[in-house]
Structure formats: C-alpha cells, structure tokens
Amino acid sequence: MPDFQPVLFFFSPLLQFPWLFIFVTSLSISIGAALCALVVYRKQLIWQRETAERLEDSIQSRTLELQVALTELGEKNRALEEQNTLDALSGVRNRAYFDKKIQAEMKRSRREQRPLALVMLDIDHFKQINDQHGHLAGDAVIRGVAQRIQSLLKRSSDHVCRYGGEEFALILPNTDADGVVALAEQIRQSIADTPFDTEIGALSVRISAGCYAAIAESAMVSSNYIQAADEALYRAKHGGRNQVQLTPAPSAETAAGQPVTEPTEGTADESEL
Ligand SMILES: Nc1nc2c(ncn2[C@@H]2O[C@H](COP(=O)(O)OP(=O)(O)OP(=O)(O)O)[C@@H](O)[C@H]2O)c(=O)[nH]1
Structure with a gap:
C-alpha cells in the first residue's frame, strides 16, 4: 500500500479551502495542457520544416533532371532538324x-548590299553512267561529286545542296560574278581531272555549271536567281558541256551567251562515257 501521507500533508491545507484546491488543480492542469500543446506544436513545426526541406531537395533534384532532359531533347531536336536538311x-x-x-x-544580300551568287551544276550525260554501269555506280558518282564540291568550298557560309537527280545548287554569299565563275571553274576542272572510285572502277565525269551573281533587289524572288543560273546552265549544256557559263546581272556589261570557260582539251564530251 503506497504511503500518501506526504501528499496528504501537502494538500491538507488546500483541502480545507476547496475553492483554492480547485483553482490550483485547474491551474496545474491548464499549465500541463499548455506545455503539452507547446511540445506538440514544436514537434509539428520541426516535422513541417523537415518535410519542407525534403520537398525542396526533391524539387531541386527533379528540376535538375528536367533541365538535363530538356537539354538532351533540345540536342536531339537540333540533330533531327539537321538530319532533315x-x-x-x-x-x-x-x-x-x-x-x-x-x-x-x-x-x-539586300540588307548588306553585298552580292549573292548561285551556281546550278549538272553532271554531263549522267543517264549514260546509269545505263552503262548501273544505278549503284551512278549513286557513287553523285556522292563523289557532292563530296568533291564540298571539299572545294572555302567559306563556312558557302553551301552545296542536291537540287534534284544529278543536279546541285551552290549558294555563295558575298561572292561577285568573277568569284563565282572562278570557283565554278575550279570545281569543273577538279571533277574533270580526277575520276571517281566506284564498285566497277574509276569513272571519269564532267559537269556543266551555270552561274549568276547579283545584289538582291527588293522586287526579286528566289526563282529569279534560279532562272538566271539555269539559263547559264542551259547555255553551258548547249555550248558543248564541260564548261561554266554566267548570266550577267542586269547592270553588268558582260554580254550573255559567251562561254566563260571553254571545254578543256582532251575532255571530250560524248566519247568519255
Ligand atoms: N543513280 C542515280 N541516278 C539518278 C538519280 N537521280 C536521277 N538520276 C538519273 O539521272 C539521269 C538524268 O538524265 P538526264 O536528265 O537526261 O541528264 P543527263 O543524262 O545528265 O544529260 P545532260 O544533263 O544533258 O548532260 C536520269 O537517268 C535519272 O534517272 C539518283 O539518285 N541516282
């Protein structure tokens, strides 16, 4: 049996005054409850802070993952866009x-008032390459010509595009009539001088090129450039192939129709293929 003697001794004066007993008891209970509430509130605060920190960490790492994923996606998109061109x-x-x-x-060209040059370049008698050596050899020649042209372009702003079939178009910013003719002639010469390796052996190929260079005017559209270069290409083909022709810009004094470069001797047009 526990000894309640000291407790009774402590509370005995209080028991004589019930209202004091009630007051002290209520006060003790209130203080106890307040302390409990304070402890619970503090624990809740700590828990909330820890949860918020965990959430923040998780958001940060997810944001980082998202940024990496976005960068990768951007790179893949760019690669895909590049591939599509x-x-x-x-x-x-x-x-x-x-x-x-x-x-x-x-x-x-219009904005900077600098000449833009276009070359339309076509492999001569390409049909005969296909007919005599097969389409795979023809494909190898197309690849070879494309790479040869690419290797001869010196500026990063120059572009060679496959326009269709065995025809290529060269876009040469900041290039005047003399410059475009010199470059086209260098390409023609290189292609004529060095045969292309194919599965059936080395094949000699010739090309014809039509050039146009002008500062673009506001009324001009791309078909004006293409048409002008095409006209020169037509003259090159009909002038004997294996040559470069230029359509002068409207202001230029050069007369149209004169071959800018003559067929090189020994590069017979029909007999080679
Ligand atoms: N192997 C191959 N042949 C192609 C490709 N695209 C077009 N051709 C062929 O290229 C030939 C082009 O013939 P033509 O337009 O008569 O031109 P060409 O024989 O070069 O005659 P000229 O241009 O007048 O010198 C056609 O036989 C097409 O089938 C290709 O991607 N691969």
Missing part, C-alpha cells in the same frame, strides 16, 4: 534546305 544519298544539304537558305541569303 540533309540529302540521304549525297550527304550534302537537300532541296528543302536550299529553298529556305536562298531566301534567307537574298534578304541578307
């Missing part, structure tokens, strides 16, 4: 890229 067979830019690029470069 390339011609599958030749590896150079495709026609869709050409259509956009020429318009952008015409705007730049």
Whole structure:
C-alpha cells in the first residue's frame, strides 16, 4: 500500500479551502495542457520544416533532371532538324534546305548590299553512267561529286545542296560574278581531272555549271536567281558541256551567251562515257 501521507500533508491545507484546491488543480492542469500543446506544436513545426526541406531537395533534384532532359531533347531536336536538311544519298544539304537558305541569303544580300551568287551544276550525260554501269555506280558518282564540291568550298557560309537527280545548287554569299565563275571553274576542272572510285572502277565525269551573281533587289524572288543560273546552265549544256557559263546581272556589261570557260582539251564530251 503506497504511503500518501506526504501528499496528504501537502494538500491538507488546500483541502480545507476547496475553492483554492480547485483553482490550483485547474491551474496545474491548464499549465500541463499548455506545455503539452507547446511540445506538440514544436514537434509539428520541426516535422513541417523537415518535410519542407525534403520537398525542396526533391524539387531541386527533379528540376535538375528536367533541365538535363530538356537539354538532351533540345540536342536531339537540333540533330533531327539537321538530319532533315540533309540529302540521304549525297550527304550534302537537300532541296528543302536550299529553298529556305536562298531566301534567307537574298534578304541578307539586300540588307548588306553585298552580292549573292548561285551556281546550278549538272553532271554531263549522267543517264549514260546509269545505263552503262548501273544505278549503284551512278549513286557513287553523285556522292563523289557532292563530296568533291564540298571539299572545294572555302567559306563556312558557302553551301552545296542536291537540287534534284544529278543536279546541285551552290549558294555563295558575298561572292561577285568573277568569284563565282572562278570557283565554278575550279570545281569543273577538279571533277574533270580526277575520276571517281566506284564498285566497277574509276569513272571519269564532267559537269556543266551555270552561274549568276547579283545584289538582291527588293522586287526579286528566289526563282529569279534560279532562272538566271539555269539559263547559264542551259547555255553551258548547249555550248558543248564541260564548261561554266554566267548570266550577267542586269547592270553588268558582260554580254550573255559567251562561254566563260571553254571545254578543256582532251575532255571530250560524248566519247568519255
Ligand atoms: N543513280 C542515280 N541516278 C539518278 C538519280 N537521280 C536521277 N538520276 C538519273 O539521272 C539521269 C538524268 O538524265 P538526264 O536528265 O537526261 O541528264 P543527263 O543524262 O545528265 O544529260 P545532260 O544533263 O544533258 O548532260 C536520269 O537517268 C535519272 O534517272 C539518283 O539518285 N541516282
């Protein structure tokens, strides 16, 4: 049996005054309850803070993961966009890229008042290559010509695009008539001088090129450039192939119709293929 004697001794005066007993008891209970509430509140605060910290950490790591994923996605998108501008067979830019690029470069030419040059370049008698050596050899020639042109372009702003079939278009910003003819002639010469390796052996190839260079005027559209270069290409083909022709810009004094470069001796047009 516990000894309640000391407790009774402590409370005995209080028991004589019930209202004091009630007051002290209520006060003790209130203080106890308040202390309990304080402890619970403090624990809740700590728990909330820890939860908030955990949440913040988790948000930070997720944000980082998201940023990495977005960067990767951006890179993949760019690679895909880049892929979409390339011609599958030749590896150079495709026609869709050409259509956009020429318009952008015409705007730049107009804005900066600098000449923009276009070359339309076509492999001579390409049908005969296909017919005599097969389409795989023809494909190898298209690839070889594309790479050769690419290797001869010196400025990063120069672009070679496969315009279609065995025809290529070169966009050469900041290039005047003399410059475009010199470059086209260098390409023609290199292609004529060095045969292309194919599965059936080395094949000699010739090309014809039509050039046009002008500062784009506000009324001009891309088809004006293409038409002018095409006219020069037509003259090159009909003038004997394996040559470069220029359509002068309206203000230029050069007379149209004169071959800018003559067929190189020993590079017979029909007999080679
Ligand atoms: N192997 C191959 N042949 C193609 C490709 N695209 C177009 N051709 C062929 O290229 C040939 C082009 O023939 P033409 O337009 O007569 O031109 P060409 O024989 O070069 O004659 P000229 O341009 O007048 O010198 C056609 O036989 C097409 O089938 C291709 O991707 N691969």
